[in-house]
Amino acid sequence: MDAVLLSPPTTVKARQDGLHKVADIADKTAPAVFAVTDSYLSANRPAVVAFVKAMAEATRAARDDPQGLADSFLKANADLDAALVPSSFDEAAPRWEVSPYPEDWAQTIMAASPDPKVRSVPLADFLDASLVAEAGAVAARVVA
Numbered sequence: 001m002d003a004v005l006l007s008p009p010t011t012v013k014a015r016q017d018g019l020h021k022v023a024d025i026a027d028k029t030a031p032a033v034f035a036v037t038d039s040y041l042s043a044n045r046p047a048v049v050a051f052v053k054a055m056a057e058a059t060r061a062a063r064d065d066p067q068g069l070a071d072s073f074l075k076a077n078a079d080l081d082a083a084l085v086p087s088s089f090d091e092a093a094p095r096w097e098v099s100p101y102p103e104d105w106a107q108t109i110m111a112a113s114p115d116p117k118v119r120s121v122p123l124a125d126f127l128d129a130s131l132v133a134e135a136g137a138v139a140a141r142v143v144a
Contacts, residue, residue: 008088009080053135063093 006014015021034051041048062069070085106127110119 008091009084011091012084012087013081049131049134052131056132056135062089066093 004014004019011021034055036044036048066086066089070089074080074082074085106123110121110123113119
């Protein structure tokens with residue numbers, strides 16, 4: 001194997017084993033992207049809004065109480081090496097500060113594209129931030 005795509009906590013173990021990070025795709029992308037079809041959203045909008053709100057609340061909790069997050073994570077993943085968890089969270093923490101509004105990070109990603117067509121696509125053609133707005137103040141203030 002010459003290269004591999006990893007995520008925490010595997011990244012921490014890989015560095016311990018002598019692998020070197022060549023690139024971090026999280027530097028160029030959103031921390032997480034969740035997508036639904038129009039038909040699913042139409043049929044399940046309250047559930048999708050609740051999911052967005054729960055993700056925002058979890059992000060805030062992770063940022064505000066990393067030890068509580070680590071304890072919960074280890075409780076749910078008993079077979080995980082507990083020594084890897086703090087380093088994994090330290091690695092992921094900067095991504096928790098990203099705005100929950102998709103247009104904030106999408107514009108950054110698009111601007112980095114070498115393709116002028118990508119840079120010129122109107123965000124409204126493919127992004128809908130209304131779910132974040134509907135999820136309320138919790139989602140809107142994750143980075144506050």
